[in-house]
Amino acid sequence: MRQTHEVRDRLIAAWPELGADGAIGIEEIKTTGDAVRDRPLADIGGKGLFIKEIEQALVAGRIDAAVHSMKDMETTMADATVLVAVLPREDPRDAWLSPVADRIEGLPDGARIGTASVRRAAQVLNRRPDLQVVLFRGNVDTRLRKLAEGEVAATFLAAAGLSRLGLLDRATRVLGVEEMLPAVAQGAIGVQSRDGSASARDAEIRRWLSALDDGPSRVRVTAERAMLAALDGSCRTPIAGHATLDGDRLTLTGLVLSPDGRHSHGAALTGGADDPEALGRDVGESILARCGRGFLAG
Numbered sequence: 001m002r003q004t005h006e007v008r009d010r011l012i013a014a015w016p017e018l019g020a021d022g023a024i025g026i027e028e029i030k031t032t033g034d035a036v037r038d039r040p041l042a043d044i045g046g047k048g049l050f051i052k053e054i055e056q057a058l059v060a061g062r063i064d065a066a067v068h069s070m071k072d073m074e075t076t077m078a079d080a081t082v083l084v085a086v087l088p089r090e091d092p093r094d095a096w097l098s099p100v101a102d103r104i105e106g107l108p109d110g111a112r113i114g115t116a117s118v119r120r121a122a123q124v125l126n127r128r129p130d131l132q133v134v135l136f137r138g139n140v141d142t143r144l145r146k147l148a149e150g151e152v153a154a155t156f157l158a159a160a161g162l163s164r165l166g167l168l169d170r171a172t173r174v175l176g177v178e179e180m181l182p183a184v185a186q187g188a189i190g191v192q193s194r195d196g197s198a199s200a201r202d203a204e205i206r207r208w209l210s211a212l213d214d215g216p217s218r219v220r221v222t223a224e225r226a227m228l229a230a231l232d233g234s235c236r237t238p239i240a241g242h243a244t245l246d247g248d249r250l251t252l253t254g255l256v257l258s259p260d261g262r263h264s265h266g267a268a269l270t271g272g273a274d275d276p277e278a279l280g281r282d283v284g285e286s287i288l289a290r291c292g293r294g295f296l297a298g
Contacts, residue, residue: 011211076229083192085209090164091160091187092160093159101154102172113131123240123255129262140162140165156175177242194206219245224242245273250272253267266287267290
């Protein structure tokens with residue numbers, strides 16, 4: 001909801017006429033990913049379950065724009081829809097929360113660490129195979145409460161999410177990407193609309209929303225998502241990716257791991273920012289050449 005309000009506020013700033021009462025309505029849709037919290041996402045269909053019902057409402061015409069955390073979006077979208085805007089990206093890194101240690105290496109032998117992310121779990125086990133990784137789902141408040149009650153010695157949350165909620169000070173530390181490579185498109189908000197081919201109204205809505213698109217953020221996210229599409233891993237495959245932009249040069253680092261963290265394969269390439277999809281494909285194909293398609297079968 002914070003993300004949706006940010007989209008509304010940016011729309012009004014770009015198009016003041018949309019600030020009139022009733023010009024922009026917000027519809028809250030509870031997704032399967034929100035509703036089912038007692039099982040790993042991989043067991044019920046993956047992170048795409050955070051967008052499915054919202055995307056269905058968009059296609060059906062119940063809503064005119066869908067606001068998503070980009071890290072939850074599938075690499076393919078519903079027919080006749082388009083990713084019309086990527087907002088300026090927040091910090092893509094992971095936040096480390098622990099009353100016991102300020103880093104993974106500082107945890108006691110055999111400590112319990114809570115996460116619902118196969119990506120985070122695999123990277124933890126790659127560095128500390130002695131740790132016990134336990135399922136840890138729920139909203140931010142729920143996870144903070146469980147941590148305070150001692151259910152686990154440590155957990156992770158996206159730095160961007162904590163920042164948007166004004167809770168970044170609750171983090172013990174924000175991890176560098178060399179410590180924990182982020183999820184593809186983490187920290188980015190995406191806005192999906194109908195493509196405008198069906199009606200003049202849809203075309204006008206797309207025009208309004210396109211004013212929110214942030215070029216550098218879209219370039220980075222496009223490269224990361226192209227890598228993910230090339231890898232085409234299952235929802236049980238730990239995949240991480242992080243792109244940086246320096247002028248017209250784009251660098252993308254990608255990583256895949258086995259769920260138990262014992263095996264990992266990565267690649268990093270630099271190319272022109274004018275073709276982020278090509279760079280993403282190249283990184284994905286480079287990783288595939290190292291690990292083989294069978295490694296990603298889940």
